[in-house]
Amino acid sequence: MIVLEKIKEKAKELLAENKVEVVLGFTRGTLPGKCTPYFARKVDEVENFVWEEGCNHNLANYLTKLSQKAAIIVKGCDSRSIINLIKENQITREQVYIIGGTCPSTGECPDCQHQEAVIADYKISEGEGAIEDSFQDVLEFEKLSPEARKEYFYKEASKCIRCYACRNACPACYCKECFVEENLPSWVGKTTGIGDNIIFHLTRAMHVAGRCIDCGACVRACPMGVNLSLLNRKMLKDVQEMFKNVSGLSLDTELALNEYKQDDSQKFLIGGE
């Protein structure tokens, strides 16, 4: 509760002193256990904020669409997405005031290593440090035969109805025109046949490689229960191993795919070293 009070206090101050025009956070939703993004523009609207189980959407997603100077209430994953958005010149550091908290959802993301905001202008710390990711799930998955792995991905992708909620909920998917929408040439068919679905998901996974911060927003947004987080986490693990890079932790490091070094690992290429 104390965390929420501090959040509100700060939000009120920022709005009252005209330091920002809008504060992004959550308010209670209309179904049990659900919270919903909330944009407070007046001091008294700040009272509607909540900080509790269910505040799990990745709010960084909205920053690329906001033209106003904004403050944002973040947990670990949102803050990491913000770092990436700044590194990729989608937003500027000055444009956003970050109120950093520790994720109020418990146990929902078993592999989360950064529950606490990693970047903030005002930090409400609860002292939970970062945890090392063991990638146990990926290691187990890598042991399966190629057929078994393919079967898993096909099974998940076959449920997809191509509503693109996963893409639209993802802060890393900010392209003005996504490859799925282009039609001259049409990179991927519009059907929900397994071929089209797999191409959509594999291409998206490649596009967010080295940029995905494993927030899980895509999985939570999916109405059909498609879970391809293993694919994202495999990318995460590969980037970490090959490029010694974990994105969204500091403004001082480049994203793996944003720079080229002569001795970059080529292992991701077929037959590469």
Add this chain to the structure above:
Amino acid sequence: MAKYLLTKKDLLIWLKKLQQEYEVLAPVKEKKVYNFGHWDGKSLPDKSYQNTLKPPKDLFFPQHEILLKYKKVKGQRPIIKAADLPEEKRVIFGIRPCDAKSLSLLDKVFLGEEYQDPFYQARRLNTLIISLVCREPKESCFCTQPFSVEGSDIVLFELNDKYLVEPISEKGKNCFPSASYCEADFHIIDKIKEIKINTYEEIASADLTEKLDLIFDSPIWKELQEKCINCGVCSFLCPTCHCFDITDNQQGSKVRNWDSCMFSGFTKQASGHNPRPSGTERLRQRVMHKFKYFPDKYGVVACVGCGRCVEKCPVNLDIRQVLLQIKNGGEKLECRM
């Protein structure tokens, strides 16, 4: 209309009989979720069945469908062949009344005076709809007519271990051997009253349509849509949404695919101009189409209150809340049950 009392065993025998002639589709559970699938010939949806995740519309209007195929032959006229009409005879058992009603709304579009879609028409003609009245509404439901018979050929009520069967249409009457069963007396019919109904006053009422007439340019749309991420969840899972796009594929087919007014590409023109450039115009379109344009044209709102969009919207943008906010002129209302 006459209602007949059947035991669970009677019901199974009757459905089995139908299965000899029809492909029977029923709610099939997989990992806590129901969707329509091939009926196994023995199980009936249990108490955990509230509704299917996907609406039944794709059984009539599939998400993608080949309309025709063409082939270019050098020096000759192209060969064009229309796709074959679907012929399978089907029974859909266990559809909820709201979804059955949604079919009658889709009929207005695909079997209207102006246009008749031959593929949709063939499927509708070949399919018998046996609906199953809900025992208890979901938290996200807001239908006000749980006993609606619209769109159903036969309606079933679940009463503890028995079923009341009410044939509605001619098609339904012909498929139900009423002579083999007893007509239910009023004591039993009275039990229907025990079925729980949501306490919503009608959210989508006439005064809403009037209100919508006045607020096309209102700033309320911008405010309402702010958290929307413009995905296809609410329209793809809506039993009444029916917009589509026709594209060519590399194999020389014209394919019809579902489309959504919430997507930016929906209205994008070849010049690059987009008359609905932002989420504001898109959310307005979704609401206007359902609660203003559709009623203007067909006299009924294009929402049956199934609550799928409420439950599955990734950011909990609740259509009930949107409608209440519009009705109350911007004032926010708590919509929790």
